[in-house]
Amino acid sequence: MSPFLYSLFTHDCRPADGSDTIIKFVDDTTVIGLISDNDEAAYREEVDCLAEWCDTNNLLLNTEKTKELIVDYRRNADPHPPVYIKGTAVERVSSFKFLGVHISEDLIWTTNCSKLVKKAHQRLFFLRTLRKNHLSSDILVNFYRFTIEIILTNCITVWYGNCSASDWKALQRVVKTAQRIAGAPLPAIKDIYRKRCLKRAGKIIKDPSHPSHGLFTLLPSGRRYRSLRTKIIIINL
Structure with missing residues (x-):
């Protein structure tokens, strides 16, 4: 409320x-x-x-x-x-935290990714502790998804697409480490990003009242959407 x-x-x-x-x-x-x-x-x-x-x-x-x-x-x-x-x-x-996302004055997401990786590494300690106590892989995977993956993918549709290659690799290394600890396959960060983007776009397309609905226009073929055009602006927060 x-x-x-x-x-x-x-x-x-x-x-x-x-x-x-x-x-x-x-x-x-x-x-x-x-x-x-x-x-x-x-x-x-x-x-x-x-x-x-x-x-x-x-x-x-x-x-x-x-x-x-x-x-x-x-x-x-x-x-x-x-x-x-x-x-x-x-x-x-030069940067500040807004609704859980670290925004930098150069609009580069390295600071945000490093913060997420650092916080996720702290949770890996608990994942290792659960493994030492011989919990099943299903429990370890559930723990990862609700305590670590939720950190790595927070507002991922906003920042992941503009991350550098080094940031992508740092995020994925956390997933690989958790995968070795849990002993079970885990979804890659880029796959989660793609899935959530498609889900979000689908909701916007179906909702004519959404502010971004007009950004999705079909090409004459009717099979693909036009690419969005953007421009650099100066923003003061």
Whole structure:
């Protein structure tokens, strides 16, 4: 009920400018601004409006826990002045954790993958302990799927497709280690990624009300979908 109630009570917290987006989840609110022609006025005004909205609605905005991340691919980028909330400068970071996923300013997923691998290795200790106690392979596989695989595949449809080869190998090495311990075959990370992407795409195609439904358009042959076109943007969080 908590996510639903938070969304219900904050339904009137909306972006004032079309170039900005406000993402709300439980007590975690994120402001995303698209900066064009070095004009940050709309973005900074959005931050001020959010702080004012919090004061009006008796919500405490903790500036010390607020972080700003800038994605800027320009070679000769101008320095970005800090954002202030009630006179306090917001800390600028090179990466931060958002809903369990580590996002970096270069949009490379090495930090996220290394965090997942480190956490999964800690769980392998318990898998080895279960094996030493002579538990069956079925129990070991179930333990792996619900304590280790769930970590390695968290939000996998978001980041796995843009990982480097070294990141893929690091993730798969964890699976191979768990496979040797359990003594049974385990699904590869790339197979899980492919399966979940197809499942997610299928749901979007069947749901005309989904925001991404319009991204899936068939070619004239009617047998394949068009490739999605993307472009690099500057995002402030």
